[in-house]
Amino acid sequence: MLDLLAPAAPRPVHLAVQEVSKRFGRFLALDRVSLEVREGELVAFLGPSGCGKTTLLRAIAGLDPPTEGRIIQAGRDITLLPPGQRDVGIVFQSYALFPNLDVRRNIAYGLRGPAWPREKVKARVAELLAMVGLEEHAGKYPAQLSGGQQQRVALARALANRPALLLLDEPRSALDAIVRSRLRTEIRALQKSLGVTTILVTHDQEEALSISDRIVVMNAGRIEQIGTPEEVYRRPASAFVAGFVGRAGSFTAEVEAPRRLRAGPVRIEAEAAASLTPGQAARAFIRPEDVRLGPDAAGHPGAFEAVVTGVEFLGALCRVHLLAEGVRLEAEIPSAQLRHLGLDRTARILVAIPADRVMTYPEG
Amino acid sequence: MASLSWRRALRPTPTLEQRLVGLSLALAGLLMLAALVLPLASVLIRAFQDGEGRFVGLAHVAAYLATPNLAAAAWNSFWTAAVTMLCVVPAAFAYAYALTRCCVPLKPLFRAVMLLPVLAPSLLPALALIYLFGNQGMLRWLLMGESVYGPIGIVLAQVFYCFPHAALILSVALSGADARLYEAAAVLKAGRGRIFATVTLPGAMGGIVSASVVVFTLVVTDFGIPKVIGGQFPVLATEIYKQVIGQQNFHMGAVVGLVLLLPAVAAFLIDLWAQRRQASVVSGRAVPLQPQPRPARDGPLFAFCLLVAGLLMGLVGVAVWGSFIRFWPWNLELTLANYDFARFDSAGWGSLWTSVRMAFFTALFGTVLVFLLAYLIERGGVGGPLPRLLGLAATLPLAVPGLVLGLAYILFFNDPANPLGFLYGSLALMVLNCIIHFYTVCHLTAVTAIRQLDPEFESVGASLRVPIWITFGRVTLPICLPATVDIFVYFFVNAMTTVSAVVFLYGPDTKPASVAVIHMDEAGQVSAAAAMAVAILAINILLKLLHLAAAGRIEQTTQAWRRR
Numbered sequence: 029m030l031d032l033l034a035p036a037a038p039r040p041v042h043l044a045v046q047e048v049s050k051r052f053g054r055f056l057a058l059d060r061v062s063l064e065v066r067e068g069e070l071v072a073f074l075g076p077s078g079c080g081k082t083t084l085l086r087a088i089a090g091l092d093p094p095t096e097g098r099i100i101q102a103g104r105d106i107t108l109l110p111p112g113q114r115d116v117g118i119v120f121q122s123y124a125l126f127p128n129l130d131v132r133r134n135i136a137y138g139l140r141g142p143a144w145p146r147e148k149v150k151a152r153v154a155e156l157l158a159m160v161g162l163e164e165h166a167g168k169y170p171a172q173l174s175g176g177q178q179q180r181v182a183l184a185r186a187l188a189n190r191p192a193l194l195l196l197d198e199p200r201s202a203l204d205a206i207v208r209s210r211l212r213t214e215i216r217a218l219q220k221s222l223g224v225t226t227i228l229v230t231h232d233q234e235e236a237l238s239i240s241d242r243i244v245v246m247n248a249g250r251i252e253q254i255g256t257p258e259e260v261y262r263r264p265a266s267a268f269v270a271g272f273v274g275r276a277g278s279f280t281a282e283v284e285a286p287r288r289l290r291a292g293p294v295r296i297e298a299e300a301a302a303s304l305t306p307g308q309a310a311r312a313f314i315r316p317e318d319v320r321l322g323p324d325a326a327g328h329p330g331a332f333e334a335v336v337t338g339v340e341f342l343g344a345l346c347r348v349h350l351l352a353e354g355v356r357l358e359a360e361i362p363s364a365q366l367r368h369l370g371l372d373r374t375a376r377i378l379v380a381i382p383a384d385r386v387m388t389y390p391e392g
Numbered sequence: 393m394a395s396l397s398w399r400r401a402l403r404p405t406p407t408l409e410q411r412l413v414g415l416s417l418a419l420a421g422l423l424m425l426a427a428l429v430l431p432l433a434s435v436l437i438r439a440f441q442d443g444e445g446r447f448v449g450l451a452h453v454a455a456y457l458a459t460p461n462l463a464a465a466a467w468n469s470f471w472t473a474a475v476t477m478l479c480v481v482p483a484a485f486a487y488a489y490a491l492t493r494c495c496v497p498l499k500p501l502f503r504a505v506m507l508l509p510v511l512a513p514s515l516l517p518a519l520a521l522i523y524l525f526g527n528q529g530m531l532r533w534l535l536m537g538e539s540v541y542g543p544i545g546i547v548l549a550q551v552f553y554c555f556p557h558a559a560l561i562l563s564v565a566l567s568g569a570d571a572r573l574y575e576a577a578a579v580l581k582a583g584r585g586r587i588f589a590t591v592t593l594p595g596a597m598g599g600i601v602s603a604s605v606v607v608f609t610l611v612v613t614d615f616g617i618p619k620v621i622g623g624q625f626p627v628l629a630t631e632i633y634k635q636v637i638g639q640q641n642f643h644m645g646a647v648v649g650l651v652l653l654l655p656a657v658a659a660f661l662i663d664l665w666a667q668r669r670q671a672s673v674v675s676g677r678a679v680p681l682q683p684q685p686r687p688a689r690d691g692p693l694f695a696f697c698l699l700v701a702g703l704l705m706g707l708v709g710v711a712v713w714g715s716f717i718r719f720w721p722w723n724l725e726l727t728l729a730n731y732d733f734a735r736f737d738s739a740g741w742g743s744l745w746t747s748v749r750m751a752f753f754t755a756l757f758g759t760v761l762v763f764l765l766a767y768l769i770e771r772g773g774v775g776g777p778l779p780r781l782l783g784l785a786a787t788l789p790l791a792v793p794g795l796v797l798g799l800a801y802i803l804f805f806n807d808p809a810n811p812l813g814f815l816y817g818s819l820a821l822m823v824l825n826c827i828i829h830f831y832t833v834c835h836l837t838a839v840t841a842i843r844q845l846d847p848e849f850e851s852v853g854a855s856l857r858v859p860i861w862i863t864f865g866r867v868t869l870p871i872c873l874p875a876t877v878d879i880f881v882y883f884f885v886n887a888m889t890t891v892s893a894v895v896f897l898y899g900p901d902t903k904p905a906s907v908a909v910i911h912m913d914e915a916g917q918v919s920a921a922a923a924m925a926v927a928i929l930a931i932n933i934l935l936k937l938l939h940l941a942a943a944g945r946i947e948q949t950t951q952a953w954r955r956r
Contacts, residue, residue, distance in 0.1 A: 126852075186855075238474065
């Protein structure tokens with residue numbers, strides 16, 4: 029799903045959030061948040077629960093206007109406009125489907141007024157039903173649908189009026205992993221074919237990485253980083269992002285020399301440590317796929333020995349837990365290679381970490 | 393972007409919709425002020441003023457304490473209520489336990505019989521007891537020389553009258569059981585007694601407290617039963633009536649009103665406290681408990697239910713039978729003469745018609761007001777203290793005895809300085825009084841129904857450019873229709889049977905049937921009084937049957953989506 033080859037054609041900015049803050053009494057839910065979303069882009073707001081991502085979404089939707097700042101959509105200041113005067117469609121956390129209306133009436137709910145004569149509504153609903161693949165469920169009530177089908181109805185209802193901006197709040201009800209993954213692929217395909225600018229709120233980093241053009245990583249009411257999935261994964265802007273997005277083994281260390289970390293007796297070359305002053309405490313993160321084991325590690329300068337404390341079988345991959353003189357690491361290797369390495373529980377193995385793959389941040 | 397002006401706190405201008413919601417809430421606030429807060433305040437003020445409006449401090453209270461009859465009345469009210477509570481709550485618990493946790497046959501019948509006394513005025517059991525144990529009573533010998541006119545009659549009639557209220561509360565409390573707790577207890581090898589003591593009782597504790605409090609308050613504040621069967625036995629409810637209607641002593645009436653308010657408010661607070669502790673005993677993920685048959689338990693409970701249902705039916709039956717008797721107990725020939733009300737009371741059948749109109753308007757306007765206000769408080773999206781104050785005002789009437797509310801209305805609306813004084817003695821004022829008197833239970837029903845709806849429904853509407861009233865009409869109201877109809881029926885039934893508040897408020901052309909019952913009884917026309925009470929009961933049963941029939945239709949048309 030990653031458009032690694034897509035040229036970064038500069039499309040016009042559709043939505044600009046400028047220095048937006050939101051207070052609930054004394055609690056500061058959003059702290060001077062600024063970002064831009066370009067036309068046709070799918071941007072994910074990613075963060076742990078309580079980080080302010082839903083608050084930001086609701087501010088953009090007009091459901092809870094911000095206490096400070098400005099929100100501009102397509103050149104128009106919409107900061108204080110009620111939701112009905114904005115050009116947005118929203119899929120709610122709970123979907124909020126009307127339980128007493130069938131699928132067809134739910135989808136047609138916003139299609140009213142002189143702009144929508146009966147025939148036109150009928151045609152539009154048929155079109156939307158086909159789009160989300162629910163033609164044969166049109167007469168059912170929401171309670172008769174599965175969670176995935178409910179989400180599609182909510183999506184069709186939100187898109188009915190052809191909004192310029194689609195806001196997707198994270199579904200609260202737990203869908204199982206496979207359904208969730210299939211739905212997000214569908215949403216992405218739909219979003220691309222319609223070209224609708226979309227903001228997606230999620231705490232699931234896998235979801236954010238797999239379908240978005242850019243990710244806004246949030247924590248405690250602030251934006252930690254904005255970037256493409258690859259940037260966020262490969263070059264996290266902060267220790268928080270490194271720990272939250274993707275898996276990583278982490279340990280505290282001391283900056284021993286401009287490009288070297290020391291954790292107990294273990295010394296690790298780290299290019300990123302160049303920006304830190306020697307003697308400073310640091311936290312290092314290492315992605316499991318970056319850890320070289322056995323023959324792959326041999327010959328690396330600075331390779332060291334570690335004890336294998338456990339192996340998790342994940343299917344195609346295996347996760348190997350390592351302990352080297354107090355430093356805990358995780359490695360992921362193809363299951364076939366595991367047999368090749370002949371690892372069992374107490375084996376010692378040679379470990380190496382490429383110096384350009386150690387992500388280092390000042391501690392504290 | 394150099395301008396910093398937009399950095400200051402933003403204040404959105406309200407939309408037309410928000411203005412309308414705000415305006416409606418403000419109007420509702422005015423109504424609550426005029427119909428509840430100010431009248432109650434006038435009771436408070438009057439208790440500390442003399443005839444010329446000067447402040448006299450505690451003089452009236454001192455006078456009250458010095459009057460032996462009034463002090464005795466307080467004590468009598470207290471102990472009869474306590475005795476009634478001790479009789480009713482265990483019996484109601486057993487009855488509700490049988491209906492919810494056991495495999496007892498005839499459950500629907502037992503449920504229906506349980507509701508019977510709610511539909512009758514509280515005077516009806518008292519009249520039936522007079523037939524049985526009064527001076528000409530058939531079973532008078534059972535009392536062994538004691539008189540039914542007094543505490544015995546009061547407690548007996550109150551037990552009958554309060555039983556359904558307690559049983560209803562307890563069946564709700566007992567029906568929300570989590571089967572997983574019982575399984576866990578059984579797996580941990582707890583015996584039946586221990587499971588009952590550690591799982592069942594704590595789970596129902598909130599309901600038990602609630603039921604006790606409700607029974608106590610009902611007895612202390614009920615006027616009809618002590619009036620009819622109390623004889624010379626003074627209780628607070630009859631004393632306040634004597635002071636106000638008999639002696640026109642509004643100041644002393646106000647003091648007695650305050651004394652009557654004390655236990656009611658205390659009970660209200662205890663209940664509030666218990667409800668808060670009860671809050672989340674049954675979680676949303678609870679697995680409902682399916683009772684399993686066990687003859688050793690079901691058999692005796694079935695016998696008990698038969699006995700209780702028999703007594704309830706029996707007492708109502710005696711009143712009905714008595715109302716058709718020519719001259720109790722000497723001439724048991726059946727007759728309709730007692731239903732020729734014009735012979736006994738100048739209003740005749742007219743008072744029944746007045747009651748029906750009053751109940752209908754109470755139900756109509758009350759339901760609309762309750763539901764709209766509950767919706768606006770819950771979902772109006774208006775900030776500030778007004779919604780919370782209105783929510784508080786809506787729960788206040790539960791703590792105000794009908795007699796006190798009636799007295800408050802006399803004092804407030806009969807004041808020559810009040811521009812609303814023209815309402816005094818009109819049907820409109822009685823309707824308003826009934827709406828306020830029965831407001832709280834209806835409000836809580838509406839709030840419960842509305843809270844079951846997804847809080848985002850209005851947001852969905854807003855984001856799709858659909859005004860809030862369309863969403864209200866297309867989604868909220870249809871989903872909540874059963875609750876709305878319940879509220880309507882509750883208002884109607886209670887307005888038909890109420891005596892306590894309206895007894896102060898009726899005018900020459902607006903005497904309700906329940907008051908006519910009292911007057912006929914006062915005049916010694918017990919059979920005619922019973923006939924009128926039976927007529928009230930019949931109308932309520934009719935409405936209830938209509939409700940049941942309509943509920944099926946409503947279920948079909950508006951609740952189809954609930955079926956899977």
